[in-house]
Amino acid sequence: MIKQTFEFDDELRVNRLGYGTMQLPGHGVWGPSADEANAVAVAKRVLNSEVNFIDTADAYGPFYANLYLKEALRDYQGPHKMIASKVGFTRQGPDVWTVVGDPNYLRQQVELNLWSLGLDSIDLMQLHRVDPRFSIEEQVGVLADMQKEGKIKHIGLSQVSVEEIKRAQAIAKIASVQNRYNLIDRRDEAVLDYAESQHMAFIPWFPLATGKLASDQNSILNQIAQNHLATPSQIALAWLLQRSEVILPIPGTSNIKHFESNIQAAYITLAPNEFEALNQLAGKVN
Numbered sequence: 608m609i610k611q612t613f614e615f616d617d618e619l620r621v622n623r624l625g626y627g628t629m630q631l632p633g634h635g636v637w638g639p640s641a642d643e644a645n646a647v648a649v650a651k652r653v654l655n656s657e658v659n660f661i662d663t664a665d666a667y668g669p670f671y672a673n674l675y676l677k678e679a680l681r682d683y684q685g686p687h688k689m690i691a692s693k694v695g696f697t698r699q700g701p702d703v704w705t706v707v708g709d710p711n712y713l714r715q716q717v718e719l720n721l722w723s724l725g726l727d728s729i730d731l732m733q734l735h736r737v738d739p740r741f742s743i744e745e746q747v748g749v750l751a752d753m754q755k756e757g758k759i760k761h762i763g764l765s766q767v768s769v770e771e772i773k774r775a776q777a778i779a780k781i782a783s784v785q786n787r788y789n790l791i792d793r794r795d796e797a798v799l800d801y802a803e804s805q806h807m808a809f810i811p812w813f814p815l816a817t818g819k820l821a822s823d824q825n826s827i828l829n830q831i832a833q834n835h836l837a838t839p840s841q842i843a844l845a846w847l848l849q850r851s852e853v854i855l856p857i858p859g860t861s862n863i864k865h866f867e868s869n870i871q872a873a874y875i876t877l878a879p880n881e882f883e884a885l886n887q888l889a890g891k892v893n
Contacts, residue, residue, distance in 0.1 A: 609876060610852045613808055615761055615782055619730060621689050623848060624873045625660030626653045626866065627812070627859035628672035635701025639671050640861065646671075650679035652863050654688060658870060662785075662810065662857040664693035664735060665720050666704065673723035680725060691783070691810075692720045693765060695735035695746070708738025710749035717753050733763035733785055734775075743774050751779035763808070769801045776805075783808035783855075789815065790828070790843045793889045803853050814847055814856040815840050827888070831881045837871070844872035846885045 614620045631646040633639055640646040653661060663672050673692070694716035697705045713734075720729060732750055737743050753759045763783035764775055775781050784802055786795040788811035802809040832842045840858070847856045858869045877885070 609849055611873065613853065613855055615689070615731070615808065619689055619760070621660040621855070622657055622873070623660075623852075623855050624658065624844065624870060625662060625810075625855055625857040626658050627857035628661065628663040628676055629667050630859040630861045631675050632668040632671040633701075635703075636667050637698065637701040637703075638668065640675070643675070646675040646861060647678045649861055649863055649866060650676050651683075652866060654679055654683050654685065656866075656870060657873075659686070659688045660691070660855060660857070661688055662691045663724070664696070665716050665723065666693065666696040666698055666735065669698045670719070670723045673720065677723060677725040689730045690724060690726065691731035691733060691763065692724065692729055693733040693735040693785075694720065694750075695738065695765075706736045706738045708734070708736070708741045708746045710741065710745050713746060713749050714753065717750070717758060721758060728757055729759055731761045731763050731783060732759040733765050733783065735765050737764075737767060737771060743771055744778050747775045747778045747781075754779065763810075765812075767798070769797055772798070772801060772807075781805075781807060783810055785810040785812055787811065787813050788847075788854075789813055790846055790885060790888055799851060799854070803851055807853060808855050809851065809853045810855050810857055811847060812857070814858055815843055827884050831877070831885065834881070835875055837875055838868060840869065841872040841875060842877070842885070844869060845875035845877055846882065848873065849877055849882055 612620050613623050694713050695708055697707050734746055750762050761782035762779050765785040786798050788795050799809050828839050832839050844856050847854050860866050
């Protein structure tokens with residue numbers, strides 16, 4: 608049976624299928640949403656669902672995704688939702704991302720995340736990228752300092768190697784790693800394997816890269832989807848959930864119906880032959 612939850616600590620146990628806010632801002636993850644009321648409505652729908660792990664970042668907008676989530680949280684009275692955010696990018700325009708790992712900047716961005724989310728502490732703060740101009744020890748070190756100050760509960764990394772994780776672990780306990788990983792792109796299998804060995808959450812970004820496979824009605828992905836009366840996206844998410852108990856997919860959308868469709872993936876169990884057939888898709892043209 609597939610394990611449905613992941614424990615970060617004794618108090619933070621989350622359902623493994625989460626939600627990412629990256630698609631809430633405008634085109635190119637830049638500026639406000641074309642429909643800000645809808646962006647807030649989507650965030651409210653997420654909060655009022657079984658999803659209790661929400662991934663965001665100060666760079667999404669920048670700040671707009673956090674602000675929409677903050678507005679949704681304003682009237683939320685339900686059980687605790689684990690909020691994960693990130694620091695380490697600056698933005699200069701649509702689809703333009705520049706890494707900045709100056710520890711002083713990272714400290715400022717943690718504070719701005721707290722402000723833009725309306726929180727006193729963030730459950731999981733991730734280093735969005737490692738800046739080669741500063742040592743990983745310096746970059747993780749400032750997050751560890753803010754953890755001691757009570758502003759961060761857990762520390763995570765994003766798009767890193769096993770060696771970088773090990774260096775970071777010498778500075779602080781690393782609770783998660785967020786690397787690109789999906790049905791097609793599995794270049795970071797070694798990182799996933801290491802995360803499993805450390806009981807470290809592995810949060811795959813871009814989890815729904817089904818591309819041409821989904822458009823080909825005769826593809827194995829579509830055949831399996833038809834077997835389950837499901838969509839190709841739901842099957843791609845179900846495969847991730849079945850691939851490893853430490854994987855926490857965070858599919859993002861700005862459409863409530865798409866969100867409701869995505870979360871149904873948690874209830875799909877692939878047969879062994881279906882799972883193996885999907886395993887063979889690694890490296891296929893997307």
